[in-house]
Every structure is written in C-alpha cells, then in structure tokens.
Amino acid sequence: RFGTPSGLQLLMDVGSFMVFIMLTGRMGELAFATSNIAFSINNLAFAPLLGFGMAASIVVGQHQGAQRPAASQRAGYTGLKMGLTYMCVIGATFVLFPHAYFDLFRPKNAGFTAEEMLGLGRNMLLLVTVSGLLDTVSIVLSGALKGAGDTRFVMIYMIIGSWLMLVPGALLLLWAGVGILGLWGWLAAYMCVLAVGFWWRWRQGHWKTIRVIGNRAFIPRE
Structure with a gap:
C-alpha cells in the first residue's frame, strides 16, 4: 500500500533524469562536460537535502501514527525551513564562487579552455541554485507526504511530471536546437x-485523513 508507490516513484524519477543526462550528451563536448560538472556540484547540495526529506518523512510518520496531525504539519514546515536555509547558504556559494567549484572538476586535455567552461558554468550554476531551491520544496514536502501515507499522489504526480513534461519537453527543445542552458532552464x-x-x-491537508497504521494497538510479547 505504501512501499510500492514509493519504489515506483523513485524508479521513474531516476529514469527520467538518466534520459535528461543522455540528451545533454548531444549538445557538444563543452556543453556536456560543463553540464556533468554542474550535476556533480549540485550533488553537494542534493545529498543533504535527501536527508531533510527522509527526516521529514520519519517525523511526520511518527506523529501521524500517534494521531497528531497538527504536530505533523509543524514538522513538515520545520523540515522545509531547515532545507531552504541550507540551500540558500550553499546556493550563495555557487553563485559567488563558481570558479572554486569548477576548479575541483576541471578536465584535462579537453577540447575547450577553462575560461570557456567557466563562462558557461557560471550561468549554469545560477540555474542549479534556482533548481535547488525548488527541489528543496519538492524533496521535503514529498517526503512529508510519504511519511503521512500519501504515497499514491506522490507517485502519480512524479510520473506525470517526469515523463509527460520533463522528458518530452527536453526532446522538443533538443530538436528545436536550443542550447544547454535552455535544457537546464526547462529542468x-x-x-x-x-x-x-x-x-x-501539503496545504490541502488530504494526508491528515490517511491512517498509516491499523486500529489495533501493538502489544509487545514478553
């Protein structure tokens, strides 16, 4: 009831991003290398955000199991505030010090100069920061929804977004000949x-009516 939708949602999400990365490989060596480095830099922010999402899921699930929806709602918003605070801080470093990040991943013997990569990468990190702030909301609140048992909505919405918007739109933009920044803007x-x-x-509150455990109390065996 709860695990299968979460598993399918993760599979569809990862699959769509794999397709997106494959499409960036058709944009030329400079664009592909810079995009991959931007994804690597983004992982510095993304991995901790997954932790905020998991924490929100666990705490909300505990409160829902104890039938405390008001506490669940506070926990969800607390996780969101913490995640956004973290992303604002690290995102500011992306914008202010792009050269420091790209120096860590600069490829050797490439068919382009470091200045060319940094020129493109600086704009790309702006989009990484914007995407990261938006992704923070998605990760934390989808985690909170899954903790509350609303896994079916998360699965359906993610599948619709990734396979009816992200992938088809990226294919269309690639066919139209937009640059790599256009693809990142679409992301x-x-x-x-x-x-x-x-x-x-989350604001609608439908998740408050979902029972994540049965009516029978758990009595530990002695």
Missing part, C-alpha cells in the same frame, strides 16, 4: 511544477 521549470504541486497537496 528548473520542471522543478517549479513539482514544488507547486507538492506544496498545494
């Missing part, structure tokens, strides 16, 4: 759609 738009949807679902 940011996708993150915005996810963030708005999960925010709306």
